Amino acid sequence: MTSSPALDSLSQISLATPEEPENQEETATTDPAEEITSELENHVPDEFEDIVAEAGPLLGILIGAALSAVVALVVTLVAAAVVKQIFRRKPMVKRAVNRTRTPMFGILFFAGSALSVRYAVQDKWWDGPLYVALVICVIVSVAWWALRVVKIVEAVILSKYIGEGEPGIEDRRGRRVQTQVDLIGRILAAIIITLAVAAVLLLNESVRGLGAGLLASAGVVSVVAGLAMQSTLANVFAGIQLAFTDSIRVGDVVVIEDNFGTVEEITLSTVVMKSWDGRRFIYPSAHFVATPFENWTRVGTELLGAVELDVDWRVPADALRGRLNRLLATTDLWDGETSSLQITEATGGHVQARVVVSARNSGELWDLRCLIREDLVNYLRTEHPYAVMTQRMLITNEEALGGKPESVATGQFGTVDPNADQAAAQESSEPPTDTQFPTDEGLFTGSIAAVERNREFSGPGKDAYRERKDRQLDD
Template identity: 40%
Template structure:
């Protein structure tokens, strides 16, 4: 027993020293390498624990024999085997995370045109979640298989795997649907992290994307949590799928006397005087002119959605001030005209004269008929006429 403790402590000390020396060497060499830096920062602790546990297991195994006088040996070795499985799984997960972080370091998301970087980041994050889940499942399965009773049950479980698989698929079809939807979102490039979207009438950005749900940070700092299957089954707006630059509008209803060209020049002055405008689009158009008002639409562009929101608000404010201060007659007005019975202007009220009587059988003039009176009217009338002979229902 004494020699077992000594051998175990010696093996653990040797493993600890070797790992520490390797850590110092990697850290010194990693000053110019992103991969070595990530290894020294994230993989050092799991590597130290895994190496020490393996050294202790080897020390116990080779310092003791199979004599029946040592009943604790099998129990200790079994516990150490479980510890080795867990620490090795931790080490493998850390190495995968290091490789994923190294890949992410090559793509910057703090630049204006970061669509490609956000796509890669989304895919790597989803792969990270899948790989960690797979490693945990495999580690738990390997640990359970070290128990003889579990190995005996494993044969019967495998024999009925088909029935169990069908039952599990039916019971977890919603969960599995969300998982596959999350993978589809990550690799179909339909939505990425930091994309600006409009869902359920709310405008926000994709803050978190998992295998089962998506978190949308709304512009007022609320969080909208949706299942991933939502984005594969329902339509939504993605403002930054192809690029972050977007267009926006500001509409005005004004009087017919508005000087459109002067207002167009004022819009250009407003856009050129702010850093929110990206210099691409600055257009003022008359989109409608009915109902007593003229509808104008200002179309402007910005580098991203937040800048566009502020730019649209600025355009509205400045043009409203310009209309109020410079063109007050262009503000929306409702006109009322008072007629004069004695006036001779065409639009003023006059006493109606008695209409002349016409025969009762007189036909309406051709220009008052929709289904006749002309070739087009006759054709339209024939199109809406039913069958010439009644259909016999007894046939």
């Protein structure tokens, strides 16, 4: 079947007619403003396009940071106000809130800024370092907040045992708790700082690789570190042992290596001892674990002290004992518990009179011993001079050997005082010699400075002694 030329021409017309409206539509939709804009964009410098592209993300970051600051400030202030209102009758809670507001604001602000950088900036060379820097700020703020919380918990625990006063030598309660809380606080602070540093280092991939390498050689590294830090680690563990075994507390009176003083501070690795003359001795903690030492306030402050006098054989012991009793009755340094005078030695041409007395603490005992020594020396010198120790010499010659035996005069006066056996009765009736210890010359008593010095040697307190005694009974 063949088609006619007329049909062919008609089909060509019908196929061509739809194309004309499309071209007309495209011509009609073309906007002159778009043509002008595209023409202007073609003539804009490339540097200006870069500035505009950079200004967009920066503006987003600034807006995000501003919003983060506002939200962080509002949340911090509202939370602080709510907590203060709930605990309005507890001043310590208010102080705790005030101390944690700043780090909490830092956490919220830097976290919000980091999120704004993450969502506002893409495919920029500086978005990665900026984001890491903000995350580091968040980690530091969290560590700061955690350290503040540790300090607040320490203050709450210490206030429960020692009140609102300044914890230290002046407070007499909760010394064991104070020592342990201080030590635990230092350990927690070290852990928090270590975790914060580790978190910061793990943000860098190169440091992660270094950490993996260190873990691969952990055996060698641990051996080297153990050998290098052997003494340090020994002191740290010794400090923990001292704190939790209650061998010593802050305020204990100790004698170590002939040094006498009070424990002023116990750290992770050292023990600070304050001597009676104000010097500070710093001992490693391991020294108290490995070396014996004296703790004069382990279960109490009461002590016995001795005064020894070398006197002549003719000393009236009863008179000397009576003088001691009269002296103790007139002084407040003696606690009224123990007093004795005994002749403990009788060799070498003299006798030794030993006085043993008791006092409430080591400071008062020192002054009491000095008082007794001075008073008895003055008493013997003025009332019984023949009792002062003398040197005896026996002189002989050839004529004396063939002569008639005679009594040899010995001693300072040659004869014994015939009234020596009545000295005790005389002492009880005669007024004592005025040899009282001056009230302003005592090392631990008689003045404000001496009393303050004596207070440092009063020990950790009765509660601590009672607790230690109870623990000994339980063991």
